[in-house]
Amino acid sequence: MSRPRCERCKRAQDHCLCPLIPRLDSRTRVVLLQHPSETAHALNTARLAALGLVNAQLWVGEVFAQLPELLATPGYRPVLLFPGDEAQALTAYASPDEQPLLLIVPDGTWRKARKLLYLNPLLAALPRVTLAQVTASRYRLRKAPAEGALATIEAVVQALNALEQPQCFDALLRPFDALIEGQIRAMGRDTFERNHGC
Incomplete structure (x- = not known):
């Protein structure tokens, strides 16, 4: 018999993260496009990001038929958060009148994220943005596939x-930090130090 799950955060009821998930407002609209294989991932940080941001949505799939309507959303300038030679570093909005971004964030392994772009040519055609400076990942349980690699929620927060400084969105990382700490406790501190310690 499976353990009861929270309908909102999808964690087991006795490990529900909802009390740690904030409700933060942002000028930027965030749409997370999650590869279906990520929904069963233990962390599922894209879900946590979408739950913690008032102006965010999580779409799960490989082909997104509703993209044309999304990209035509009035009042927003659509961009793709994804590295590339042409990617522009994100900087703060110059004024309150500047058109806010519709920040589209693929969620999956690099291979699966590239597949989402391949299967959705409208995504691949969007202007790309990237982080000018990347702070180290808090995901201490796995070796990053590349320098500067982040969990999806960390990329959204950064x-x-x-974009919206001086506003700070670090509160969005509270459930992520709790998940990491919970996994470390479950494996035991000694095992964590042996396998993941510096």
């Missing part, structure tokens, strides 16, 4: 912190 992007919003860059």
Whole structure:
């Protein structure tokens, strides 16, 4: 018999993260496009990001038929948070009148994120943005595949912190930090130090 799950955060009821998830407002609209294989991932940080931001949505799939309507959303300038030679570093909005971004964030392994772009040519055609400075990942349980690699929620927080300063979105990381600490406790501190310690 499976353990009862929270309908909102999808964690087991006895590990529900909802009390740690904030409700933060942002000028930037964030849409997270999650590859279906990520929904069962133990962390599922894209879900946590969408739950913690008032102006965010999480879409799960490989092909997104509703993209044309999304990209035509009045009042927003659509961009893709994804590295590339042409990617522009995110900087703070110059004024309160500047058109806010519709920040589209693929969620999946690099291979799966590239597949989302391949299957959705409208995504691949968007202007790309990236983080000017990347702070180290808090995801201490796995070795990053590349320098500067972040969990999806970390990338969203760093992007919003860059765009909307002085507003700070670090509170969005509270449930993520709790998940990491919970996994470390479950494996035992000695095992963590042996396998992941510096």
